[in-house]
Amino acid sequence: MHFEAFSSSELAAYLRGIPAVSARLGDDSELDVVEVGDGNLNYVYFVSSARDPQRSVVVKQAPPFLRLVGEDWPLPRERMEREVAALRRFGALCPQHVPSVYHADSEKFLMVMQRLDAHRVLRQGLIDGLVYPHLADHLSTFLARTLFHGSDLYLAPDAKKAAVGGDINTELCRITEDLVFTFPFEDDPSNVYSPALPAAAIERLRTHEPLRRAAGEMKWAFMNHAETLVHGDLHTGSIMANERETYVIDPEFAFYGPMGFDPGAFIANLLLACYARDWHDRVAGRDPAVYQRWLLEQVVQAWNGFAEKFAGLWRAHERETGRAYIGGPAGTRAAEAFREDFVRRLLADTLGFAGCKMIRRIVGMAKVAEVTSIKDDAVRARVEVRCLRLAEALLVQRRELASIEAVVALAGQVLAQPVDA
Amino acid sequence: MHFEAFSSSELAAYLRGIPAVSARLGDDSELDVVEVGDGNLNYVYFVSSARDPQRSVVVKQAPPFLRLVGEDWPLPRERMEREVAALRRFGALCPQHVPSVYHADSEKFLMVMQRLDAHRVLRQGLIDGLVYPHLADHLSTFLARTLFHGSDLYLAPDAKKAAVGGDINTELCRITEDLVFTFPFEDDPSNVYSPALPAAAIERLRTHEPLRRAAGEMKWAFMNHAETLVHGDLHTGSIMANERETYVIDPEFAFYGPMGFDPGAFIANLLLACYARDWHDRVAGRDPAVYQRWLLEQVVQAWNGFAEKFAGLWRAHERETGRAYIGGPAGTRAAEAFREDFVRRLLADTLGFAGCKMIRRIVGMAKVAEVTSIKDDAVRARVEVRCLRLAEALLVQRRELASIEAVVALAGQVLAQPVDA
Numbered sequence: 001m002h003f004e005a006f007s008s009s010e011l012a013a014y015l016r017g018i019p020a021v022s023a024r025l026g027d028d029s030e031l032d033v034v035e036v037g038d039g040n041l042n043y044v045y046f047v048s049s050a051r052d053p054q055r056s057v058v059v060k061q062a063p064p065f066l067r068l069v070g071e072d073w074p075l076p077r078e079r080m081e082r083e084v085a086a087l088r089r090f091g092a093l094c095p096q097h098v099p100s101v102y103h104a105d106s107e108k109f110l111m112v113m114q115r116l117d118a119h120r121v122l123r124q125g126l127i128d129g130l131v132y133p134h135l136a137d138h139l140s141t142f143l144a145r146t147l148f149h150g151s152d153l154y155l156a157p158d159a160k161k162a163a164v165g166g167d168i169n170t171e172l173c174r175i176t177e178d179l180v181f182t183f184p185f186e187d188d189p190s191n192v193y194s195p196a197l198p199a200a201a202i203e204r205l206r207t208h209e210p211l212r213r214a215a216g217e218m219k220w221a222f223m224n225h226a227e228t229l230v231h232g233d234l235h236t237g238s239i240m241a242n243e244r245e246t247y248v249i250d251p252e253f254a255f256y257g258p259m260g261f262d263p264g265a266f267i268a269n270l271l272l273a274c275y276a277r278d279w280h281d282r283v284a285g286r287d288p289a290v291y292q293r294w295l296l297e298q299v300v301q302a303w304n305g306f307a308e309k310f311a312g313l314w315r316a317h318e319r320e321t322g323r324a325y326i327g328g329p330a331g332t333r334a335a336e337a338f339r340e341d342f343v344r345r346l347l348a349d350t351l352g353f354a355g356c357k358m359i360r361r362i363v364g365m366a367k368v369a370e371v372t373s374i375k376d377d378a379v380r381a382r383v384e385v386r387c388l389r390l391a392e393a394l395l396v397q398r399r400e401l402a403s404i405e406a407v408v409a410l411a412g413q414v415l416a417q418p419v420d421a
Numbered sequence: 422m423h424f425e426a427f428s429s430s431e432l433a434a435y436l437r438g439i440p441a442v443s444a445r446l447g448d449d450s451e452l453d454v455v456e457v458g459d460g461n462l463n464y465v466y467f468v469s470s471a472r473d474p475q476r477s478v479v480v481k482q483a484p485p486f487l488r489l490v491g492e493d494w495p496l497p498r499e500r501m502e503r504e505v506a507a508l509r510r511f512g513a514l515c516p517q518h519v520p521s522v523y524h525a526d527s528e529k530f531l532m533v534m535q536r537l538d539a540h541r542v543l544r545q546g547l548i549d550g551l552v553y554p555h556l557a558d559h560l561s562t563f564l565a566r567t568l569f570h571g572s573d574l575y576l577a578p579d580a581k582k583a584a585v586g587g588d589i590n591t592e593l594c595r596i597t598e599d600l601v602f603t604f605p606f607e608d609d610p611s612n613v614y615s616p617a618l619p620a621a622a623i624e625r626l627r628t629h630e631p632l633r634r635a636a637g638e639m640k641w642a643f644m645n646h647a648e649t650l651v652h653g654d655l656h657t658g659s660i661m662a663n664e665r666e667t668y669v670i671d672p673e674f675a676f677y678g679p680m681g682f683d684p685g686a687f688i689a690n691l692l693l694a695c696y697a698r699d700w701h702d703r704v705a706g707r708d709p710a711v712y713q714r715w716l717l718e719q720v721v722q723a724w725n726g727f728a729e730k731f732a733g734l735w736r737a738h739e740r741e742t743g744r745a746y747i748g749g750p751a752g753t754r755a756a757e758a759f760r761e762d763f764v765r766r767l768l769a770d771t772l773g774f775a776g777c778k779m780i781r782r783i784v785g786m787a788k789v790a791e792v793t794s795i796k797d798d799a800v801r802a803r804v805e806v807r808c809l810r811l812a813e814a815l816l817v818q819r820r821e822l823a824s825i826e827a828v829v830a831l832a833g834q835v836l837a838q839p840v841d842a
Contacts, residue, residue: 152644157598158591164647165586170579177578182748212755213762216747220763223573224648226585326637327603334633341634342641 003063003071003109005043008033011059014108015047021103021112026055040068041075046115056115057102062252063109076171079252080109086254087113089229090146097142099240099247116247119240126236126273127280127370129291131243136298138246139239139266140305147259148313150228153325164226169255173223176232176253180360181219185212190365194372196381197363198420201388205363214395215359218352226256234262235357235368236269260346263306264353268391269368270299271354271411272361275386276370279379292415296408303350303404307343314339348398351407355395362387382419390414424484424492424530426464429454432480436468439524442533447476461489462496467536477536478523483673484530497592500673501530507675508534510650511563514570518563520661520668537668540661547657547694548701548791550712557719559667560660560687561726568680569734571649574746585647590676594644597653597674601781602640606633611786615793617802618783619841622809626784635816636780639773647677655683656778656789657690681767684727685774689812690789691720692775692832693782696807697791700800713836717829724771724825728764735760769819772828776816783808803840811835 006014012031015021025031029051037044041062048056062080066073076082084104091098099114125132152160183190185205193202205211231238232253240247274295281288318324324335361368362384371387374380390411394401401407427435433452436442446452450472458465462483469477483501487494497503505525512519520535546553573581604611606626614623626632652659653674661668695716702709739745745756782789783805792808795801811832815822822828 152641157595157644160644161589161591161594165589168582168586170582173582174578185747186749188748206749207753207755209755209758212747213759216759217762219747220573223578223581224646226647227645326606326633326640327609328607328627332628334628334630337630338634338637341638 003065005061005063006045011045011047015057015059015112018103018112021057024055024057024102025049026052037067040066042067046117048115056117058099058113058115059110060113061108061110077109079172080104080111081106082167082169082254083250083252084111086229086231086251087111089150090142090231090248090251093145093149094142097138097246097248099249116240116249119242119245119247121237122239122241122246123236123269123273123369125241126270126295127276127373129280129284129286131294132241132246133243135241135246136301136305138241139248140302140309142246142248143263143266143302143306144309144313147228147230147262148310148317150230150256151259152227153314154317163229164256167229167254167256169232169253172232172253173255173257177219177223179364179366180356181215181222183365184356184360184363185215191363192365192367193363194377194380194384196377197384198381201385202363204392205359205388208392210396211392214352214398215356218349218356218395221258221349221352222261225258227259228256229254230257230259230261231265232257232261234265236266236273237368258349258353260349260351261353263303263346264350265357266302267299267350268354268357268361270295270302271390272358272368272387273370274411275383275390275415276368276374278383279374279376280370296411299411300404300408303347303407307347310346311339311343344402347401347404351394351398351401355391355393355398358387358391358394362391385419386414386417389417424486426482426484427466432466432468435529436478436480436533439533442478442524445476445478445523446470447473458488461487463488467538469536477538479520479534479536480531481534482529482531498530500593501525501532502527503588503590503675504671504673505532507650507652507672508532510571511567511652511669511672514566515563518559518667518669520670537661537670540663540666540668542658543660543662543667544657544690544694544790546662547691547716548697548794550701550705550707552715553662553667553719554664556662556667557722557726559662560669561723561730563667563669564684564687564723564727565730565734568649568651568683569731569738571651571677572680573648574735575738584650585677588650588675588677590653590674593653593674594676594678598640598644600785600787601777602636602643604786605777605781605784606636612784613786613788614784615798615801615805617798618805619802622806623784625813626780626809629813631817632813635773635819636777639770639777639816642679642770642773643682646679648680649677650675651678651680651682652686653678653682655686657687657694658789660687679770679774681770681772682774684724684767685771686778687723688720688771689775689778689782691716691723692811693779693789693808694791695832696804696811696836697789697795699804700795700797701791717832720832721825721829724768724828728768731767732760732764765823768822768825772815772819772822776812776814776819779808779812779815783812806840807835807838810838 011033026049029049032048032050034046036046043061045059047059064075064077065071084101087101101111101113103112148154231251232255238250274292277288277292318330322330324330326338432454447470450470453469453471455467457467464482466480468480485496485498486492505522508522522532522534524533569575652672653676659671695713698709698713739751743751745751747759
């Protein structure tokens with residue numbers, strides 16, 4: 001393996017050699033190349049026509065090592081190929097919510113994709129208190145279409161099994177297994193606790209049996225339940241949006257896993273955003289309750305929209321093939337009863353994963369900006385304690401919470417409870 | 422692919438060409454070759470020294486097509502390789518309960534293995550009312566050792582994932598998906614109903630919602646929960662035993678699946694054997710209650726033995742590595758609470774699979790001899806109705822049945838209930 005980063009002129013020359021990309025950028029101009037990568041993992045460039053900056057693409061290069069450290073910290077060679085494959089797969093199912101891939105080059109660990117320059121990372125938009133009128137509708141469509149079509153509910157058993165075998169993502173799953181499901185619950189050196197977080201809250205993550213049992217179950221489900229091709233990292237930093245459009249990006253963690261993992265990640269991040277308003281709105285002199293209500297309403301709409309669309313796709317597929325997954329003709333009461341149960345269990349899984357995702361963002365290595373940007377240690381600790389309380393309740397009560405409305409009511413109760421910290 | 426069956430002299434010459442096998446048979450004698458295959462699927466030969474018949478091996482040849490039909494009905498080429506790999510894997514974990522493989526030849530779809538000539542197929546022994554003093558102990562050891570060591574509880578995540586990818590068994594899983602989890606619950610032409618079985622009992626399998634929901638969940642678990650390398654067909658016809666020894670054979674259905682599938686198959690077949698005594702003992706002038714009690718006692722001992730050995734292996738592994746699966750040090754109360762929950766959930770899965778396995782043996786294509794050999798149609802139908810009732814109760818109540826003793830009590834109640842048929 002040899003990898004060398006492009007200079008600007010080398011990258012421009014490389015892209016000019018790919019007719020589909022070159023035509024998109026316009027043939028009549030110099031190319032502007034700007035590096036915008038985060039510096040840790042990948043190289044990311046915006047490339048645009050100097051004459052017509054609207055003509056623009058994104059180039060992402062994922063070297064088979066950690067960029068920050070170099071070749072001494074190897075990463076799987078197929079990292080970029082996996083991301084390209086997932087983008088294409090999700091894009092075929094849901095083109096309106098997935099950026100187009102114009103070109104991929106395994107040798108150079110590189111892909112060229114649609115530039116989303118009218119969109120912002122959703123997490124930043126939520127910190128700024130923006131309202132996205134179509135977010136819940138778009139995300140629920142993305143979730144329903146991708147999760148349904150990768151599963152045994154849609155695919156023939158041989159196609160599904162071939163996909164499971166092809167989409168094993170050992171190294172990146174390991175990161176999730178450790179950072180989401182294991183390290184937060186033990187005294188791991190990678191954990192980062194904010195200064196005022198009470199020791200009792202940390203201790204509870206390590207010793208409270210109902211919580212540990214539930215988190216262990218979710219770890220087992222993550223490692224064993226190969227239900228569908230999941231995005232694997234669907235937090236609000238993996239979504240680009242504006243008032244009209246919503247795109248899901250960065251599926252390099254994609255693998256055959258449990259269906260609840262993606263909706264769980266999304267809902268967890270909406271809940272974190274909601275609880276963090278206590279700081280962001282108060283420093284701006286606003287009543288946090290207004291935007292918190294909007295965020296909780298998105299949780300309800302996203303889940304209910306997902307559940308309805310998912311069941312609708314499934315029902316339509318059974319009607320079309322004439323057969324139910326459980327056997328027998330489509331449209332029987334038994335088939336419908338199984339479907340209702342299935343979606344109810346999926347909600348329980350979703351809540352369990354949401355709980356684990358919230359916990360890791362509070363005590364684990366990788367944080368979320370809406371919480372870390374809270375400058376007052378005492379306020380931040382209160383927000384964090386509430387996040388941990390809600391996460392625990394989601395995990396422990398996930399099978400009793402019969403609807404997303406009940407979940408949001410619980411979130412409201414925990415938000416209203418006093419915190420001693 | 423070309424396959425030609427051996428003549429006796431060709432097979433003898435072939436075996437003489439393999440030093441390890443030839444030595445085992447003794448070099449000083451002619452070889453006797455007897456074909457004993459069942460004729461449908463495979464060719465099976467007993468080969469022994471003419472001078473010393475104690476020196477003997479089994480040769481099993483699994484052509485890549487259905488023997489009964491020929492090359493027009495293809496079967497997966499790797500069928501024999503998969504069986505050999507599973508025998509070697511299980512044998513390494515549990516040599517005392519798995520026949521040794523002396524030689525395998527992928528080109529010829531053939532393996533040479535230990536002859537078990539002092540043992541009988543367990544199903545036949547149970548029909549004859551034999552008592553096996555060590556059966557439950559041996560089987561529970563086999564189950565605990567194989568199911569534990571193939572799972573994430575023992576293997577490193579990368580080794581486990583590589584094994585999952587390598588042990589996808591699409592064609593044979595498809596047979597189980599259809600014949601165990603789908604066809605019995607619909608009007609499929611492959612179903613075979615015995616003459617006096619009431620129509621209401623058949624109708625109930627197609628329409629009773631709690632049963633259909635539960636069976637659908639078990640189908641989903643079978644198709645999605647890649648927990649460990651399971652045998653995949655562990656009925657009493659896949660076990661050879663005598664009073665002192667127990668061997669598990671024929672793992673060609675092996676795949677990464679749910680842990681409860683193997684104990685479920687075994688328990689289902691003990692329960693079928695138990696309910697069929699009403700005929701076999703009465704025609705022999707015996708009180709069926711005696712052997713029924715012994716069979717139910719084996720259910721209890723097999724499960725409790727398994728649960729204890731499984732938890733023991735897991736606990737010892739965590740102690741050795743110093744770490745619990747759920748994170749944190751070994752030996753915490755949380756780790757123990759998770760383990761208890763895990764085994765309780767595993768019992769629920771086991772009962773669900775047992776229920777499906779019982780149902781398929783009553784209404785599906787593949788029957789069990791203890792039931793089909795009941796010559797009186799009315800008695801057979803009563804036995805079958807009871808089997809279906811118990812199977813339904815196991816499926817629907819699987820999460821409420823908190824112990825194997827409760828399961829056996831339930832089996833006794835259903836046995837005592839009158840049947841109108």
